[in-house]
Amino acid sequence: MGNDGHQVPRPIGALFGCTVHRMGVTSVIELRGELDLAARAMLDAALEKALQEPGPVVTVVADLDRVTSADASTVSWLLRADARVRLTGARFVTVTGNGGAGDVLRLTGVGRRLDVVSGQQAR
Numbered sequence: 001m002g003n004d005g006h007q008v009p010r011p012i013g014a015l016f017g018c019t020v021h022r023m024g025v026t027s028v029i030e031l032r033g034e035l036d037l038a039a040r041a042m043l044d045a046a047l048e049k050a051l052q053e054p055g056p057v058v059t060v061v062a063d064l065d066r067v068t069s070a071d072a073s074t075v076s077w078l079l080r081a082d083a084r085v086r087l088t089g090a091r092f093v094t095v096t097g098n099g100g101a102g103d104v105l106r107l108t109g110v111g112r113r114l115d116v117v118s119g120q121q122a123r
Helices: 037-051 072-087 100-108
Strands: 016-023 026-035 059-070 091-096 115-118
Touching (some): 016 037, 037 059, 072 091, 072 100, 091 100
Antiparallel strands (some): 016 026
């Protein structure tokens, strides 16, 4: 797959979205909108797609730069995704911006358990 990316299905009327694309040996999961429990199935599908891309996957990036809000279910997913990716021998990186996701990771302390970089550092 090239850099064109694939939309991951989401419920009708959902206030969130996701695109998965490949850049070399890196799979990028770009998330946007309001992530809550309703986004869980989409997040799980995106992670599976990122790991099943053809060829070796060395790094999986969860880009939360365009996420406007996130709740405990998103934090839980990030921790599970990190563990799942590491089981494959790959690295899991979380990119945060000025949106709600970065605040949630800082407030919960989960940012210390994940490999987190700011959107500015990632670019």
